[in-house]
Amino acid sequence: MKPSTPSLILFFVTSVLAIIFKLLGYGSLVLIVKSVIIPSLFIYYLVSNDYKITFLKAFIFLLFFVRDVFVMLSISESAMGSFMSVLVVYVLLTYLAIKDFTQLKFSLKDSFYAVVLIIGIATICYSVLNLKLENLELNFYLYVVFGLILSVLSIITVLNYIKNNTYASFSAMLMCINFIISDIFFVLYKFYFYNYLLTLISLITQFLSYFFMVRYFLEKDRKTENLNDY
Template sequence: MKASTPSLILFFTTSAMVVIFKLLDYDGLVLFGKSIIIPSLFIYYFVSNNYKITFFKGLIFLLLFVRDVFTTLNISESPKGAFFCVLMVYVMLLYLAQKDFEYLKFSYRDSISIFILILGIGSICYSVLNLELENLEMDFSLYVLFGIVLSILSVVSITNYIKIGSYAFFNAMLMCICFIITDIFFVLYKFYFYNYAFMLISIITQFLSYFFMVNYLLEKDKVSEDLNDN
């Protein structure tokens, strides 16, 4: 068994238990379980990466953990604190994705695919934000900004995979797809129409997005190490 395997088992086990606790309406256990998710993934990443981590990537894990802390505290500042933590994570992931994107060369055929991708993701973002949302916790312009950042991150990450189908970009693409699904269903059950299934889908895809994000970061580190060795 690899040294990183126990933390990965802990992540999947805890994720499954959180979903079960949510089904049973054990909110206290849900919050306790969610507090284990990010630390277990951090340990998995840290051990898998030979006990090395940059400040930049460490900050991503920290922001996600702080986001869960805000959610657990459930105070008046929690929605805004959690919102800006996730927004900062998206911006940082966008920074990583665009560094790969700027070295790619595109043909005319690629530009058509990118245009269709932008149109599709933009339409999804516009459709969700155009719903008659109620009881918003922050100014609507912040949600628009959030949607724009996530849309750009998704377009860049998916384009990277379409152009160069590496395992790292594959995980980045799945990460963004899960981000989109998570945030769509969060908005739907939180501000539009409460539905238990919507909430469960949002939670499950959130956990999956974390898993794909860690795989993406690990694969990027492997590529960087290979380049340094050469």
């Protein structure tokens, strides 16, 4: 067994437990087991990467953990705290994605894929934000900014995968797809109409987005390490 395996097993076990507790209606237990998910993934990443981590990636893990803490506290500042934590994560991930993006060369033919992708994601974002959302916890325009940043991140990661078909770019693309699905279904059940299935889908895709984010980090680190060996 690899040294990182126990923490990965802990991640999957706590994720499954969170889903089961959600099905059974044990909301407090869901919050408790969710608080273990990010730390377990952090340990998995750290051990898998020979205990090396950049400040930016450590900060991303911290922000996701802070988001879960805000949700657990359920205080008046929780909505803004959790919102800003995830927003900053998306900004930092966009920064990482742009670094990959600028190293690629695109042809005129690639512009067709870019246009289709932009139209598709923009349509999804507009459709969700154009719903008659009720009891919004924050200013509507904050959600617009949130959607725009996530859209930019998703567009860049998909284009990176199209031009650079690697496991790292594939993981980044899956990470963003799960971010989008999780956030869309969160908005739907939170501010449009409550449905148990929507909450489960949002929860499952949230956990998957964490997993693929870590895989993206690990693959990028391995690629950087291999380049440094030459």
